[in-house]
Amino acid sequence: MTAEAPASPSALAGGDRYLPIAAHGLIGDLRSAALVGTDGTIDWYCCGRFDAPSIFASILDADRGGSFELAADVPALTKQFYFPDTNVLITRFFAEEGMGEVQDFMPVVDDSHDEGRHRLIRRVVCVRGLLPFRVRVSPRFVYGTVPHTTHVHGVQAIFESAVQTLSLTSGVPMETDGTDVWAQFKLAEGETAVFALDQIGEGVELRGCPLTEAEGEFEATVRYWRHWLSKSRYRGRWREMVHRSALTLKLLTYAPTGAIVAAPTTSLPERIGGERNWDYRYVWIRDAAFCVYALLRLGFTDEAESFMRFLSERVALGACEDDGSGPCDGPLQIMYGIDGRTDLPERELPHLEGHRGSAPVRIGNSAVGQLQLDIYGELIDSLYLYDKWGAPISSAHWDTVCGLVDWVVDNWDQPDEGIWETRGGRKNFLYSRVMCWVAIERAIRMANHRGLPADHTRWCKARDTIYRRIMREGWSEERRAFTQSEGEDVLDASVLMMPLAKFISPTDPKWLSTLDALGKDLVSDSLVYRYDPMSSPDGLRGEEGTFSICSFWYVEALTRAGRADDARLAFEKMLTYANHLGLYAEEIDRTGEQRGNFPQAFTHLALISAAFNLDKALG
Template sequence: MQEYPDIEDHGLIGDLQTAALVTRDGMVDWFCAPRFDSPSIFAALLDRQRGGYLRISPDGIDYQRKQLYLPDTPILITRFISPDGVAEIIDFMPIAGDQATDQHRLVRIINVVRGSMPFRLECRPRFNYGRDRHELERYPDGAVFRSPTMALTIHPVYRKRRIQQQDIREEDGDLVAYTTLHEGDKGGMVLETGPTQGPRVYDIDEVQALFEQTLDYWRRWIGRSKYRGRWREMVERSAITLKLMTYAPTGALIAAPTASLPESVGGTRNWDYRFAWIRDGAFSVHALLGLGFTEEADRYMDWIAARICEAGENSVPLKIMYRVDGSSDLPEEVLDHFEGYRGSAPVRIGNGAAEQSQLDIQGEALYAMHLAGDYGIRTFHQTWESTVKVVDWLCRNWDQPDAGIWESRSHPRDYTFSRVMSWVALDRAVRLAAETGRPGDTAWWIQQRNAIYNQVMERGYHRGRRSFVQSYGEEHLDAALLILPAVGFVAPYDPLWLSTLRAIDETLVSDSLVYRYDPTATPDGLPGDEGTFNMCTFWYAEALARSGRVDEARVTLEKMFTFSSHLGLYAEEIAPTGKQIGNFPQALSHLSLINAAITVNDLLQHPSPYAPRQV
């Protein structure tokens, strides 16, 4: 068994209901089905021995590895190059559609381009996070793995050369096969979850048709992008990645397709991100509208609206996260039998932060609702009635401590960011009522909005630090406050803001990369350190541009792009070594990349006529 690859040495493929990670060595080491948040089938990413994997790689030879996406698609090509031959694996998942299904197909095609190459194929599933045993049923034309809750079928694909039965062997209920393929040979497998009629041989022309359909879907989709600025390739790769992390039946956007990848290798900050945060969905509305993807933004708003209606019916605030189907039961559990990525334990599934109070959530939801309205996405009557109840709840409850955007597991605080986003919620609610003629107690909303504003200016700005600070009564900084100009709480050239930006420069920025806060100065209830936070670095670039430091913003973006993976993907954080850490890929990283690229590009083309004043 090979060592753990770097987190960034993976490609992501998916069918808009679930996804898989593929290493540069041809191993699928993460795959959950039938949904993103379902138990794993392959989880060698978290335990090389007990997690399970599907691997196709050259056998017994030295070779070089290269990996790329087919342009404008998430179809992954992994190339193996040796003196005697060149071969490639083409990995993709046909689109599953808008109706939830248990049946998902992962297609792996081997194509020998030159010479010949020996291959070893291994399928070693470990169902339900390695907790369920399975049985193997072999057939002349494939195999079926069965666990108490899942069936996994291998359908072989052939054109010229068929793997002989004597070259396939069973090892403790797993399958291992050997074959040598020559120039012009094409074969592989279709891996299918859910009930089937049994395995069968896929004709190569049938697989080619699936390939063409998948290729056409993605190229038509990204062809609708209206972005024509600098960094187009990075922006459109981020858009495709966000689309891959969208659960089509409901429109929910997951934070990441992985669970428990560490924020510090060997540390304990390991969380399950396979759920849909209101915050991520709301920010993605901004990103997708900026690219012209109005239909996708509308779907996200449908999902957010459904959560608002549920909250409004019970006159309670929004929860911070949900499962992709909208349910909110996310109990946190530790998988003691998994060692964790490179020994990073505990391995957690579920997320205990789901029960936290985070008052900013209402702000992100109303911000997205108002922005969507500017693009013609109107709120229905029932949604507005529920919105009024949520806003009224916020008027009664905004002035209380919470866990904050970073989901602290220490004591609640009066977080400045939470207050600012509560101000955003009330401000956008007032605007929506005025612009649409909808009813609401706007006089009360305005009164409470103004009270929040005055409180933040009085208690959230530290005169000694000359900066807005993380929480009242403390002097520590927080990169979340970089969003203040973007949401309109302060003018980007306000002296109070410019001094805040300089304080962040001096305290949280390291060679253009941005730490979200200092966990040693503001304990969050967890041991250990973390890397710089990718979303915050992109927020920093956007804040620089808005505040007149456009050239610095451009350099910050260009530097940040050097930290992307070989495929243009980003995890949550960058380690001091320059490696990516945290769950991968991360929606917040990619949607903030899009927003920063749009803002910086616009301001490079059309600089603001207002010069910042000296403080």
């Protein structure tokens, strides 16, 4: 029987139809992830893969994106937290009639026949009193471009489109208008209702989710995350924040290949109403390599091994072919798909308005074709650390390292787009030079330590040439600082990596002068801008917020410079900018709001590194 659908709460609410980016928690199953708002709404979910077309995307368009609403059906205060030491998210509703909670999680499965199910479970529990709830499930397949039909059979609803079929098992009777389903129900103290969303088809049969099965899935998911986290070696002052960052990095891992995505979202704006909206659901060599470093510091060697396997099995590392068309852009791309694919065409989705009207919404990323020389240093540094803290690298990996280093020796002095992926043309970026030095220097260390074959004379000559070039061309006498690129006086926070990468002593007078200059020009109450876009045009319109990874780099640079008290204050201030769950987006704007894709791996790995080194300095 067809019933008239009640209006969505987002449509009824006056004013802003969007929750802030930071008003979300993340759940996932090591294949995909979902954002759950503090109002109980899942407003971002790509079923099966991080880079799959969205099922729910109301965070990008409140009307056309689709969502899974589940909340108390009376005015209520809400609080959100993670079940201790897990990625199981709890959203609590406090009302006059009682108190209830929604427990959101995605079971982590092995490579069994159930691998394709991709189950998302939402358990509703009435903790006290008698509380009314509402639920509304409004999938919108392929970013809201593919229509679907909905059929309800008892407590099961089937959402069927030309590209994907989902089933919803409900603990209560549902109504439908042929597109969405909804229900209103009451739970007394101690009662539970379960909603389980499954992908079906391709050998995955329709299956219900009774209360006992949901309870078992909950307990198994809790055990999985707690067992994983128990391997951490971190026992320092900021254990809760460090472990939340580690759990977040693990959530951003695509288990079938070992890939690590930069963020689970696309097009969350760096500035509301601006055009800096990018798709981060891919594997940046830089981000993933830094993640390996952070996880190795905590003792998680399996993730490092999986990423190394991803590189060797799925990423083409062949030498460049000289076709006479110009300089070679290298044996590595800056990013890959989670399955290792190299083609990531960027296009816009004009039918979606963007988060709070921030258009365009983009999928794919055309920066894939950029030359960013720094990735060689970050990758080889992670291989060096894996060899040091994980397991000795194989002969095949060493052959790969030699090929990469030989290419860097021949090509380090090319201009490139740099770490920030500017779209304003190539320059001789200092950070890129530093990381080319790192690539060669770490390879020399490995060769010396393991007695591995290497072209020592050639490598050492190139390493020393790069060092002298940086010290000569990258230093500005006028600014008394190392600068963004050769021959310019623009400051750039990426040079904070110079002492962290062991290029320069953290107490070298030139470095201390640079640190003071950065603190004066780019730091605002511990928050660090990556550069001034007014003095360093990047090819895009509008301003941006402070860059959170740079803020944690600043903490670590202060620490290594012997300014532990300043570093601790800056670190503690940065912690206050995390959201209620300890999660960070890419940037923080002038009002303290988080901006950009969320949560971002880059920020969390930098937090881990800063905390680790600051703990060590404080003793």
